[in-house]
Amino acid sequence: MRKLALSDEILMQVEKPARYIGNEINSVMKDASDVDIRFAMCFPDVYEIGMSHLGIQIIYDMLNRYEDTWCERVYSPWVDLDAVMRQKDIPLFALESQDPVRDFDFLGITIQYEMCYTNILQVIDLAKIPLIAADRTWEHPIVIGGGPCAYNPEPIADFFDIFYIGEGETQYRPLLDLYKECRRLGVSREEFLAKAAKLPGMYVPQMYEVRYNDDGTIASFSPKRGDIPAKVVKELVTDLTDTYYPEKPVVPFIKCTQDRVVLEIQRGCIRGCRFCQAGQIYRPVRERDVDMLKKYALKMLDSTGYEEITLSSLSSSDYSKLEELVNFLIDICHEKKVNISLPSLRIDAFSLDVMEKIQDIKKSSLTFAPEAGSQRLRDVINKGLTEEVILNGATMAFKGGWNRVKLYFMLGLPTETDNDIREIAELANKIAAAYYETVPKEERSGKVQIVASTSFFVPKPFTPFQWAPQCTKEEFLDKAYKTKKAIMEQLNQKSIKYNWHEADASVMEGIFARGDRKLCRPILEAYKKGCIFDAWGEYYKHDVWIETFNECGTDIGFYTTRERNADEIFPWDFIDCGVSREFLRCEWENAMNGNVTPNCKVKCSACGAAKFGCGVCVEERKSC
Template sequence: MLKEKIEKYLLSVQKPARYIGGEAGSIHKDKSKVDVRFAFCFPDCYDIGMSHLGMKILYSLINERENYWCERVFAPWPDFEQVMRQQHIPLYGLESLEPIRDFDFIGFTLQYELSYTNILNMLELAEVPVYAKNRGTDMAPMVVAGGPCACNPEPLADFFDLFILGEGEEVNLELMDLYHRMRREGATRQAFLREAAKLEGIYVPSLYDVTYNPDGTIRAVTPKDGAPATVKKRIIRDFDQVYYPENFVVPFTEIVHDRVSVEVLRGCIRGCRFCQAGFLYRPFREKSEETVYRECRALCEHTGYDEVSLSSLSTSDHSRLDPMLRKLLTYTEAERINLSLPSLRIDNFSQDLLNQIKRVRKSGLTFAPEAGTQRMRDVINKNISEEEVMKTCRIAFEGGYDTVKLYFMMGLPTETDEDIAGIAELAQKVVDLYYQIAGKGRGKNLQVSISTATFIPKPFTPFEFEPQATHAQIEHKQQVLRDAIRSKKIRAALHQSDASLLEAVLARGDRRVGQVLYRAWKKGCTFDSWDEYFDFTRWQEAFDEAGLDPAFYANRTRPYDEVFPWDHLDYYVSKDFFVRENQRAHQSLTTPNCRQKCAGCGVNLKAGGACFAEDPYSV
């Protein structure tokens, strides 16, 4: 049996608990009573994948159906992959320890572009044809994907049978129901895909032909066989009533985020022009404090975790944050449970909020000004002032904190050397502020950390038209920043730019980039998001062999009227809005957040109602 074969080699690899299953909370079923089996694949190692909230939700949701069975699958670390290849162990589900090639669905979550080679590797390990065209006429296994990177699935189009756009809590079950019915009817793979394309939120790339202009840009994306011209994402309209599990799988081994996580809101009101998630997850929806309390309590009691994190893009934008925290703290303090509050905003940070945080977290505080000068913050529509940054730091320092971490980007549109130097100047002002408050002799433990990442233009943002800074430009900017730092109390962490270039290519690439992806994987590229495995030389060779220039995808300005690879996919925010916001960026004009004034992004029209109604928990 496969189980004995797996167990035989576990002690020869790192963290064998990654590969054996059987954890508390995992769900096991009688295979003879199961009609549809779904392998939920996370294209990274167990430690990362088990921290992912989306997997926890959909795993429990699918398993609520008695005749459906969802199992977890993760990318094996290179040491265990070697064992699998040598001993002919196919990729398997952790619950049954059976090969996923025999499942009905093999589903991947697309969280990060640099995990794409792992997807191809996992398909090969599963003994499933990597290219969709080679999978024959049988319905199983159907290779599907969803997640944020599905907003531009074109670089992966040749490898997947279909993509799930938007939020999956409803459409996943609809897709499985359709599959269950059509399999009983003896349908072919192609017939199922044509029917699946009729479901809102389902994109079948084989039902679309792409043609190109002589300059390499896209001429047209043309549907066929009855496929819709535009595929709309799915959204959950009543977020306060959406399914949420009462139990999580509790791993045997330590993972990255080893705690309960409860989503308190979805979407974002801010409209930062670089932030893809802020637009992909619109409209903005909240859970009531009663719902958040009930879900936190149920998960803590079922899992035994002593830490709970409130998950969102901007937790402090919840309209009832204060009563929600008070209600939660009554429970968490009594039960000695730590409450974590990530995603705090500078412009609504207050003394009252700090007092709440100090009751649950004593470590340093992290904020994201994103840019060092006011002009640059206006360009990106961050809508925070230097005064607000300093006010927030003052509250923190007066509250006893001496560690502050500030996140920035470099390579933003219209950015100058003065803007880069402004990062160091802002950090220096924070250092000076601390000494003003604490006095000269009390800064022994003071630490102001600045972390910079290379700006990556992403689809469905106002900056989707913008070029990414070149490698040489980023190196220059990094040196400008180093030269501008004057205090030993300021520590700078600078992001490596080769991986950022590849991320930009995969984020905005078309179907031809799939050739590069396949060639890079064949050259041995996997775990590209891990510094110790990332090898840009192999990727450069793959681009050369495919006859494609990464600069075409990453480093050129795109005109407003260009047909983008994702223009036939509808995420509810209009392209006209992105054009207007891009123009405002180049004029250094800000746009108010959604609670202050509607900017006309188009979401409310397509979602079927106002984004903010008298009832804050309805769309």
């Protein structure tokens, strides 16, 4: 029996001790003396969130297939255990071996959202690794970050030895080999990092120097040494069928957010919505072969025993063999008594037919994400969803027995006017009216329920809106108030429920999203003042953050409300994600002029991602 890092006494006093014991089905145990590399892979949030993340399952599976490597998992200890570990001086441990993370060769951290930055510091700190990368020696693991937020790593640059830019499947093997070689030869840690910086996709912040203009913008961003590349090109898997994918994902004992088999059907998105970062950085769209997906669906259901399977992608309706795949899943799931949960599909005859087969209509709802209320603004953001399509889809669904609709919008998009906001309410009202027109009184089971939700728009790097000013908190709340008022004025207002997000967190997300290296200090200071779990409303300490920014002389508006010049050097410009800055700027102009850009399957708009020579860029186009 394994010895746990925590005593029974501690485990009995914390909430959900199963978060810390490992031993789950399909978790990988190896003999530490048989491997050369100990890799701790961390999702810096609580276990139930981290265990739901597909990316870690893929990398965990891949690294553990390497005979010389043992990859284990680490999550943020919840606030109760965090306090105990600090008080009793217990070092952070990995779940499988329960060994201290400090003794590992690598600590990999996936960075999925900006609000986890202080949790990254929590993990490094509890592991007893120096928080600042420059202070580390060979006594400490190499701290390497990845994931979407690595596309602007600058606000947390000081805390990482390496950022891996792009998809994890491709460069870990070369990196691990380089590491082994360097340790064997006894080269310095700094020299290893310099060599690593020359591997594709690897960014070593310490090897670069940033100079600033008087106004705080970047004057120059360049490598400190001539042999370090000035640009880091993102890594990607060119063939998503012939690659790593877990056949035996780890099955948690406790209920997690994603408690099912996840089948990633494709990466990237053809749509090119102008607010969406994922739609740009994961280009080009690459599909997995449908036969591979069928095979993995069966294997994963058999190896996990899960009672549910779901599909993962940015826009599942765009997967070319969706119908074939879904019909296959319906058949095998019926036979195996497994539930299918489908991500939001475009509402059409096919998806309604599928939904009718797999879920109870009375309990399910339709989801539309128009993102903006007016057609004008939808053209600005390049969201190719029209009112006609929404109303037709809703009418079709109402005829089929549905009476619940969820609508998602963003407030604070570039060029937004009061009229665009009013149209959010009017669209919700038209959908409600469509219900009462479609369904005769005697067939109605109560009122139609429409839930309209708005989130606040945060401009992200590598999107056409990266130049856009973000709204202030006051502007955000004013917009939410106007939306609410407009909904109250609608004829069918009693059928419409309106939800909106917190504005403070959106402002904070905006600071980090387009932040630079100067933010490392306030992030470190806020952590030292006790900020962790910022993504959890009840632990988010807004006042402490504002106080810290003030003390550090950070101007929030510099990062959020400021409109960037066309030629400003951005902190993330050293990364080449395939999509060119010229294309993004051209898309910004198109947005300002209300011009729509066709999706990748209709026409190539020469974004730049074609240089990777894969996916939709090399496929024959047919109209759709």
